[in-house]
Amino acid sequence: MKAYITIILLFYTSLLIAGDKINIKGHITSGKEHIPFATISVNDGAFGTSADDHGHFLLSLEKGKSYQILVSAVGYQPQELNFTAKNNQQEIHFNLTKDLLQLNEVVVSSNRREQSRKETAAVVNVVSQEIFVASSSKVVADGLNFVSGARVENTCGNCGAASLRLNGLEGPYTQILMDSRPMFSGLVSVYGLEQIPVSMVDQIEVVRGGGSVLFGANAIGGTVNIITKAPQFNSYEVGTNMGTIDGKSNDYNAYFNTSVISKNDKTGAYIYGSYRHRDAWNANPNDIWYKVDDDGNAYGDPLKDDFSELPRLKTASIGTKIYHSFNDQNKLTADLRYIHEDRRGGNKLNEAPEKTDITEWIDMGIASGSVNYDWFSKDKKTHINAYSSLQYVHRDSYYGANQAQDGYGLTTGTTYVGGAQINQNFGKMFNADSYFVAGTEYIYDNIFDKKLGYNDRNDGQYVPDAPVSNQESQTVAVFAQNEWKGKKLSVLIGARMDYVMIRDNENPDNNKEVPSFNPRVNLKYNITPDMQLRGGFATGFRAPQMFSEDLHIEVAGGQAVRTVLDPDLKPETSLSYNLAWDYETQIGSVQTYFLLEGFHTRIKDRFDNQYQYLDDGTLINYKRNSTSDAIVQGINAELKVAPSEKLNFQGAYTIQTAEYEEENGWGDEETSTSKYILRTPNQYGSLTLNYKPAQKWTTSLTGVYTGSMHVPLLPGGFINGQPVENESLIETETFFDMGMKVSYLTRLSKNANIQFGAGVKNIFNQMQDQFVSGADRDAAFVYGPITPRMYFIEIKIGNLLN
Template sequence: MKNFALIQILLLLSCAITNANPIKVIGHITSGDEHVPFANVSINDGQKGVFADKDGHFTIELEENQTYSFLVSVVGYKDQTIEFKPTRSNHDIHFNLTKDLLELNEVIVSSSRRSQSRQETSSVVNVVGSDFLMKNDIKVVGEGLNYIPGTRVESTCGNCGSTQLRLNGLEGPYTQILIDSRPLFSGLVGVYGLEQIPVAMIDQVEVVRGGGSVLYGANAIGGTVNIITKSPKFNAYEVGTNFGTIDGKSHDYNMYFNTSLVSKNEKTSSYIYGSYRNRDVWNANPDDIYYQLDDDGNPTGSPIKDDFSELTAMKTLSLGTKVYHQFSDYNKLSFDLKYTHDERRGGNKLDLPKDQADITESIDMHIGTAMLNHDWFSKDKKLHLNSYLSGQYVHRDSYYGAYQQKDGFGLTTGQTVVAGSQLNINLGEFWNGKSFFVTGVEYINDQIHDKKLSYFDEDLGQNTQDATVSDQISNTYAIFAQNEWVSNRWSVLVGARWDFVDIVDKQTHENDKRVNSINPRVNLKYKLNENMQLRGGFATGFRAPQMFSEDLHIEVTSGQGVRTQLDPNLKPESSLSYNLAWDFDKTFGHVQTYFLVEGFHTRIKDRFDNQYNYLEDGTLILFKRNSTSDAIVQGINLEGRVAPSEKLSFQAAYTIQSAKYEEENQWGDEDSSTSKYILRTPNQYGSLSADYKITNQWTATMTGVYTGSMHVPYLPGGFIDGQLTTEEELIQSEQFFDMGLKIAYMTKLTKDSNIQIGAGVKNIFNQMQSNFVSGVDKDAAFVYGPITPRMFYIDIRIGNLLN
């Protein structure tokens, strides 16, 4: 009996040891007869995970006789979930994915500060992926945003080439731009920032329109643009180059590389990228003439041929890396390092020193960014703590001046530090649904020091002193929290963010401001059936006053002293936003479709109103006060996508809106004209794109951006058609359709690499504004319509993941 009992114990121990030994599960991922490479395999809601290889296979060790939930996701295919219990005799699992021709199921983070499928979000989120940017020859982020509903990028200065992004008709300062969910776009960087981010570093761009994105910060009144950079997932590389020409004389050259490196144990990985762009200056109206002005402001002397730029000369270098190290399944650390050098010059006589030309607007900007990020997960993955520290330093040398002014040189430095921590809690089952709670704290320190540099004053016979324009420190302390409850039909998201902003004017302390604001957010989603959903929400928002204003250089080109003043009674701007959206996606036979109709309404109270006043010594004062007139922007965004087959797909977006002030609003100095229109804002605009896979090797893409008529202000002083303009005017512009076409051919270069050669044309019909201004005193802000004229280009891409 004793021997029998001993045998039983040994058998039990043997079984226990056997069961404790993991089983190697082998996975196969296909779509029809094709293997799907590099899919993401998540097990039990992220408790474990692995990536498939280039042949669509993966292996992972799991415990025997336990049931696991496998979720497979990859761009271009619909997600698939399978329950699987591995055994010694059954350890192979097969996934057959269905193609998602319209890519509606991307994983996004911008809606609720946690990763989820775009179709599951409580608010409407639009995504532009790196594939779309690359195949349409889009070099920088700003160009690609025009293809999202309610989104428009415009040029704001003909001399320096600055741009701004408008969401739902609201100007650039009302949009919160994020890099990997961090608010590092200060007022200084935001002026040129969208043209400084190369697509080589972009994974996707997520856009949330309206105040539903208020949890990301104070400026998210119009919406949030979250630029998600690429992460290393498997060993890969890509190099490419592009050459474009406008008229055979003005060229745009671009080259880039990126590579991902992953260690054998997949614990450490890195992504490295670089990009260089060199664009020549371009003049739209070289045959126009202008005259010098005498002391009374009258034309004098012989006519002069226009030599002023409409596109600035530009050289941009970007380098960066992102490194990950996974200490365990529950701890991961990442570090980002980025450097950008942006040099550009506009005006005329670019071969002369800056202070010897008639007009020069130039910058020489260095931007360094570092980001440290730590993720901790509980063993059951129900808790996720994300802690982050980011910093950015900007050094910008500049010259804004006319008539060979010596005092046009400037130096602006900026420092931004963002630190915070965010806790995501999966509360599990609750009221026949699942509940997800997010809370966190955030601190933002933003410092800007803007000054005009000293110069030798010939009248005084001595050097002048540096003149400070703005010297400001802004500290923001924030707490946010939200809860999202999700059932089969309903999603309810309720959240709020509290901000305390402390602004210090280090120069005089007369402009110190403290702002305390709480802003709630509510979003609802109701699933009408398997194909239709309703989404709605409202949110409040605010924008704290800022001393620094990059608008000054647009108004000032003659080198006079400038200074910013805040009204002692200045209050922060506040907003209230509503939106309601209906979307529909259904496959009819082999035809996949998606449609969206979204209504929006935003009211802004206590708007910042800039007034320009001159002192007796010639100093220009930018006086910032609150307007008594609210701004109201409301309208409808429309989007449609259709894919009749795997070879052909179409995408279109259109916006119809009204953007007005409740009362007449001045648009210049205190003696200028007034208007109810929010200027430079068309009531209709949209975009379209089409992809056609002609053969396995040949593809064709077409794009188009439509800009409707808008009201554009023109200030006197320049020459149009050789005539001096002496009256300010509000011009109603023409409408534009900027269309592009590209043909590309791909073939094998080596066993593991492909090469793609493409050629195309942008702005085929050369749609540009009808009137360009000449002369030293021209209005630099009188620019509208497409930014780039007709351009022919060729490009070459080489990589091991091109398909």
């Protein structure tokens, strides 16, 4: 019996010894400063922890076992250590080097899985918090100008709609994502870039060129992935920004955000909110215009211009993102957000819209929510993600001129996205690390738009609730890709199959079923550890469906409009090629990075809108395919230099051509043709410079250069009191929009810092030479910088300001 008990005791003692856990303390520094809230990952993410606000952490490890421990923190180069747990007296010390150029951000947009930006097969640009801060950005649109190959423009002098062009291609050719989901429907995309506050954004990832393999339609020019903030540690921040153009036109913004994490790090919530009020601004209040009769003749006394070039904005947003980790293998994330915007441009802004000479007004609410579930295998080599997102949009509007009583409209939109994907690490395959991604996705989108009434042109009868569009689209997609990462060569091959079903409940002749297959190939070759060569090929497509910008144009006259699709209308398709070389090096303490990228995109079967009136006065928008391809090609260049922690610089420049194969019509006259893709400069670029002359002081310099481009001017309105009678193509001047900011940071209390800032945007007041006045003006005749010279001050309070 004693022998039996002895054997049992020895057995259990051996188990206890084999599984004996010891606590290992550690701390993380950079020089003499401790780094708070760094992430500690053990054995390629098998488990881990986070450092506290003083840079210390605790790991529970098995005695005698060896581990790979990776430490990473925002703004620092990651560091890995092989460690064997021996006893409780051991302590681990990591001394991180600052990543002054932020080249090692974790991104997801290249391959739909988290990886270091330096390791991606495709070039990924990141708009970070540093750029938002340096440029005093309020909304997403403000920060996107600082990406090579990207340019944000104002497309309407009345409503101020902002559009993003990637590699010279118009806004509809860019796929905009929220947390990797295509929630930017056609209805939201027209104004969406100005509706998302940077207070809810962690970073923006930009992939230029065709990306339809992973993210579906519209990614012809590229993909912009807006990554929203997630709870990481206990923090808070409140702030306000006040800017003024002339003492009368002011722009006021206030925001807050807070993040709360449970003690066991299993549950967290991030809550944010913001409010913005911008007054309308008139660029040419001293110009005169006249009323015009039905024959186009001016009459009456001259009138002073009172039409806005920047609309009045009132935008409020609130939202939250919550996560709960059940264990190391299961995590559930949910988010809710609501955005409301009241936007109005034109004249007589304090009167009812139907009493004005022209008004473009929207009152828009966007409610959305999503649920995201992640499962990881114990060895972290398998990751399954399932997601479901829903968005509802309600938009009241008025688009009308000359006291039109029938300019009111109502638009609603519903978007649903659901899907699942698997990420599998197969380990070594063909002497390279193999990573596989596959998934399926379902997208439902509905746009219902109606006029609340219009007067029939034939008999003058009032027609209530005239539908403009009631279109549904459903997309079912499957995608798969595999990446082989070798020491020298990495190869990525993938494809996506989309089947798009379009139903027009107002005009069944517009019903379409469109299959689209799009492959992708990317190669990455490591010439040296710090020098890479990347090349890629991808196709893309855009389905023939209603877009919100179509609605925006069509209802402008307060009349009945019907969109008709050519029975033989095919989807737009694209072929994209790119080749990029980048080099990262450190000379002494100077960190440098240089990128040179060539790109070529051809778009076939472009959508072409033709307008004509029927006998009953109805305006028909006839959408067909053009026989002339569009070709955009050029070179993007980037340079980043950081001589020290006190000084860093980054610049981007693009040289390109954007033309049609044949002359393309752009106006009503047969002679109004051009080979140029209009509103597209052949040269543009940006720069940012940050300098810290003292520990608490920071100065920032930003600049956006826009080269000359061709912009159409249509008849209507007055310039310098003279009527615009003929359509013409204007070659614009060049612009350099420079801004400057100075900020001071100091401690307010033990858990609070306060930062004061002041500066000026568009220092040299670079604006277009001439503006059009009058109710019949061409509202699309806007170009160059969006905002004139503006002085601003800002205040921020938070526990993590630095």
